Amino acid sequence: MALAYLEHYSADEYRRWKGDWELIAGAPYAMTPSPTVSHQMVSVKIIRQLDEQLENCEVYFALAETDWEVSSDTVVRPDCMVVCHKTGEKVIKTPTIIFEIISTSTAQRDEQLKFQLYEREGVEYYILVYPSRNVAKIYKLVNGRFQKAGDFDEESYQFEAGDCRIQFDFGKIWRRG
Numbered sequence: 001m002a003l004a005y006l007e008h009y010s011a012d013e014y015r016r017w018k019g020d021w022e023l024i025a026g027a028p029y030a031m032t033p034s035p036t037v038s039h040q041m042v043s044v045k046i047i048r049q050l051d052e053q054l055e056n057c058e059v060y061f062a063l064a065e066t067d068w069e070v071s072s073d074t075v076v077r078p079d080c081m082v083v084c085h086k087t088g089e090k091v092i093k094t095p096t097i098i099f100e101i102i103s104t105s106t107a108q109r110d111e112q113l114k115f116q117l118y119e120r121e122g123v124e125y126y127i128l129v130y131p132s133r134n135v136a137k138i139y140k141l142v143n144g145r146f147q148k149a150g151d152f153d154e155e156s157y158q159f160e161a162g163d164c165r166i167q168f169d170f171g172k173i174w175r176r177g
Contacts, residue, residue, distance in 0.1 A: 014075050024113060026073040038131045038175050039079075039101050045173040046080045046099050046129070050166065057164040060084045066091060070121060076114065079129075084162050096161045097125040099136075115139075119146045125159055134174045 008026035020031035035043070043064055050062035062082050068091045069075050082097035098118055100110040110128060118126045119141065126139045126146060135153050139146035149157070154171035 009073065011069055011072055011075050020077075022077055023073060023075045024117060029109065031077070035101070036103065039103060041175045042101055042129060042131045042173050043079050046101075049168060049172060050080065050082060050097075053166040053168065054082070054164060057161075059086055060096075060161060060164050063091070068092075068095060070094075070117070074117070076117070082159075082161060082166070084164070094121050094123055096123070097127070097159055097166075098123050099127045099129055101129045101131060115146065119144075124161070129173070131175065136170050136173075 006027065009023055009028060010026070011023065014021065014023045014028075017028075022029045022031065047062050047064045054060045054062060060082060062080065064080050065077055066081070067075050067077050068081065078095070078098045079101045080099040081091075081095040083091055083093075084096040085093050087093065100106070100114060102110055115126065122141065122144075124141050126141075128137045128139075130136070135151050137151050138149040138157060140149045141147075152170040153174075156167055156169045156171075159166040159168060
């Protein structure tokens with residue numbers, strides 16, 4: 001009979017690690033090598049649009065590649081997120097909107113593990129962005145469960161984040177040529 005042993009790490013231990021990692025339910029996940037040019041271009045365009053849309057919202061702001069300390073054993077780094085609360089130098093409360101830009105090396109983690117985590121933690125909108133196909137899949141939290149709002153390529157979508165409305169144009173985020 002084989003015994004399985006799984007290490008379980010804390011956020012305190014995570015903060016001492018070298019390199020790029022995420023910690024989900026105590027399990028370490030190595031971040032992939034630096035993002036591709038397409039990934040970074042899409043990320044910059046998402047953040048730019050979010051930042052412009054949130055310019056007049058007092059407490060709401062957009063962040064890229066920032067750790068969210070979910071719990072004592074879970075720290076994730078969404079590609080882009082909208083935080084709708086005052087925060088210090090760490091994000092410790094649930095973001096309202098999270099965008100994950102999907103690559104072949106992150107697809108399973110983003111589509112399954114993080115999907116379940118973000119749903120459980122009450123993220124209001126989770127957007128899976130596929131630069132290779134120029135499509136974004138929007139999921140909205142309804143009664144504690146993500147429901148698909150649709151697939152978007154050139155369309156706009158209005159996110160309702162508390163008192164702020166974000167009219168997001170997906171046609172502006174794709175790399176052309």
